[in-house]
Amino acid sequence: MRSSPVSNMSRIVLKPGREKSLQRRHPWVFSGAVARVEGEPESGATVEIRSSQGGFLGWGAYSPKSQISARIWDFHEGARIDTEFFAGRLRKALARRTLLADATAASGAMRLVHGEADGLPGVVIDRFGDWLVLQLSSAGAWRWRDEIATLAADITGARHVFERSDADVMMLEGLTPRVEPVSGDAPSAPIAIEENGVRFEADIARGHKTGFYLDQRDNRALVRDLSSGREVLDCFCYTGGFTLNALAGGAAFVTAIDSSGDALAAARRHVRLNDFPEARVDLIEADVFAQLRKFRDQARQFDVIVLDPPKFAPTASHAEKAARAYKDINLWAFKLLRPGGILFTFSCSGGVHRDLFQKIVAGAAVDADVEVRVLHHMSAAADHPVMLAFPESEYLKGLMCQTG
Numbered sequence: 001m002r003s004s005p006v007s008n009m010s011r012i013v014l015k016p017g018r019e020k021s022l023q024r025r026h027p028w029v030f031s032g033a034v035a036r037v038e039g040e041p042e043s044g045a046t047v048e049i050r051s052s053q054g055g056f057l058g059w060g061a062y063s064p065k066s067q068i069s070a071r072i073w074d075f076h077e078g079a080r081i082d083t084e085f086f087a088g089r090l091r092k093a094l095a096r097r098t099l100l101a102d103a104t105a106a107s108g109a110m111r112l113v114h115g116e117a118d119g120l121p122g123v124v125i126d127r128f129g130d131w132l133v134l135q136l137s138s139a140g141a142w143r144w145r146d147e148i149a150t151l152a153a154d155i156t157g158a159r160h161v162f163e164r165s166d167a168d169v170m171m172l173e174g175l176t177p178r179v180e181p182v183s184g185d186a187p188s189a190p191i192a193i194e195e196n197g198v199r200f201e202a203d204i205a206r207g208h209k210t211g212f213y214l215d216q217r218d219n220r221a222l223v224r225d226l227s228s229g230r231e232v233l234d235c236f237c238y239t240g241g242f243t244l245n246a247l248a249g250g251a252a253f254v255t256a257i258d259s260s261g262d263a264l265a266a267a268r269r270h271v272r273l274n275d276f277p278e279a280r281v282d283l284i285e286a287d288v289f290a291q292l293r294k295f296r297d298q299a300r301q302f303d304v305i306v307l308d309p310p311k312f313a314p315t316a317s318h319a320e321k322a323a324r325a326y327k328d329i330n331l332w333a334f335k336l337l338r339p340g341g342i343l344f345t346f347s348c349s350g351g352v353h354r355d356l357f358q359k360i361v362a363g364a365a366v367d368a369d370v371e372v373r374v375l376h377h378m379s380a381a382a383d384h385p386v387m388l389a390f391p392e393s394e395y396l397k398g399l400m401c402q403t404g
Contacts, residue, residue, distance in 0.1 A: 010039040011048035012060065012070055019051040022058055025389035027072040027116050029060060034069050037062075043174065044143030046073065046081045061121070061140020065174030071121035071138055086120070086144060087151050093118040094155060100382050109193040109202065111214050111383040112156070117393040118385065125152055126210040128191040128202050130159040133210040134182060137169045149182040160184030164210050179205065196221050198244050199273050201266070208238065215380035215396050216241060216308065216346075222378070222400065223306060223344055224249035230303035233257075233295075233336065235288045235329070240267030242306045242344075243283075247276045254281045255302070257291050289325075292332035305333045307345040312352070319351045326352070326360045327367075334368035339404040346378070346398040354397045361399055376400035 014022075018033035029049055041047050041062045049057040049070060056077045060070030073081050093113045100110070112132070113125040122138025132152055136142050142165075149161045161184060166177040180186070190201035195217060204211035223232075223242050227249035234243045237256035244267075246254045258264050264283045271281055284291060288309070307329050312322035326347060333343050347357045358374070365372040378398030379386075386394040 010041045010045065010062075011050055012037055012062070013050050014052055014057070016052040019055070019057055022049065022072065022075070025075060027058075027121055027390055028068050029070040029072070031067050031069045037069075044139035044141075046140075061138060061143065063139040063173055066139070066172050068138075071116070071140055073119075073121070073140065083147050083151070086147055087155070089119045090148070090151050090155055093120070096385065097383055109195070109212060109214055111381075112152070114384050114393065116390045117387040120148075123148060124210065126212075126214060127156065127158065128193055128204060128211065131184075131187065131191055131204060132156065132158045132161045133204045134161055134163045134165070135167065135210055136163070136165045137167050137173065139173050139175065142173075142175055145182075153183055160187075162187060162204055164204065167209075196224065196245070196248070198248050200239070200241070200244070200270055201273070203239075203266070213238070213241060215348075215384050217381040219344065219346070219378050219398060220245040222376070223304070226342060227251040227304060231255075231301075232304040232306070233302040233333075234306045234308075235292070235333075236307070236309045237267060237283075238263045238308075240270045240283075242308065243267060243281060244270050244274060244276070246304070246306075247271070247280060248274070251280070251304075255284065256281060257284045257286055257288050259285065259287055261285050289328060289332075292329065292336065296332060296335055300336060301338045302336055302341065303338055304342050305337055305344070307333055307343070309346070309348075311349050312347070318349075319356065322349055322352055323356070323360050326357065327364045330361050330364035331368050334365055334370050334372070334403065337370075337403050341403050342375075343372075343401045343403070344378070344398065345401065346396065348396050350392055350395045352397075353391075354394070357397050358399060361401065365401075365403075370403045372401045372403055374399050375402055 013035045014033050015035045045062050047062045049060050058072040058075045059081050060072045062070055108129045111126050113123050122141035124135040126133045153161050161182040163182050166179050170177050187205050190203040193200050193202050202212035220241050224245035227246040229252050232246040232251045232254045234256040237243050237258045243254050243256040312325045380396040
């Protein structure tokens with residue numbers, strides 16, 4: 001059983017008064033809170049975190065090149081960060097998902113580990129049938145890569161583990177992106193999954209994130225329930241998650257926009273895979289902002305609009321620029337909705353918190369000169385838990401709004 005070497009000299013000492021967030025169990029130590037690093041810990045090594053008065057605060061993984069100097073593995077001084085520690089955390093994460101088995105069993109797809117919310121900072125594991133997709137985004141997770149992959153396969157019984165450690169945050173950690181099989185074979189084709197009776201293919205080797213946006217499962221079902229007989233506009237449609245659910249719900253017609261021709265080709269395959277009439281869907285390759293303005297000029301209107309854009313603000317420093325982009329697309333959407341129409345609008349930007357997002361959407365409604373009510377607040381599916389001490393784990397936020 002491997003342990004991370006720790007000596008009495010391997011520690012981070014915080015500045016006076018900077019221990020409060022850790023005492024509230026927030027798992028990040030920012031570089032600005034660090035008074036000094038004692039010893040010469042390697043990237044990803046386990047270090048003690050202590051207050052300026054010498055009090056123990058936690059065991060963390062050291063990241064010398066990141067603005068987050070350490071991510072906490074455990075807040076208890078008697079803990080040991082070794083192979084059994086990771087086995088225990090993985091078992092607990094999987095036990096949480098047993099509560100959700102009925103909701104996700106038919107899909108063959110589920111998030112098994114959701115980073116800090118499951119006590120494993122920088123570790124994401126999604127399951128697609130016999131495949132586990134491992135995404136590591138922190139120096140500490142990187143250091144324990146082999147153990148995490150082996151344990152996850154043993155505990156789940158999955159035959160293949162494929163790594164998709166290629167998120168943008170890797171650069172902030174000073175890590176080199178890695179996309180390769182860890183155990184088993186590399187996928188020769190996308191993996192077939194089913195969600196709420198709709199068939200999809202998850203491209204775990206080349207698709208966004210780990211191959212499929214599992215976090216939107218419940219929200220796609222909500223769009224499906226409200227699409228019957230309606231004309232739907234799906235913006236930033238990617239491979240057609242919302243589009244397919246709208247069609248499954250009996251939408252009269254779906255217009256779907258994305259800037260990626262490859263994504264739209266996959267969406268078209270999904271339409272055919274489910275035997276939906278292609279005459280009921282129009283897949284448009286275009287910049288969404290420009291296309292919405294064009295629809296305005298054409299006096300187009302829709303009953304349901306979905307806005308599910310990419311991450312505009314990865315950190316709080318990008319929030320101001322992101323706010324303008326979110327306001328623009330929501331403004332155009334409100335102008336394109338028929339009276340009584342429904343807007344599903346989302347932000348996956350960690351740098352834009354829920355209250356700010358709602359204020360942005362409210363400002364767009366004022367500028368569009370429409371009266372809007374929020375009917376429902378949306379989040380990620382339940383296999384993406386939120387740790388109360390770590391609000392950043394609630395990265396996906398959404399509003400279901402009705403005009404008029």
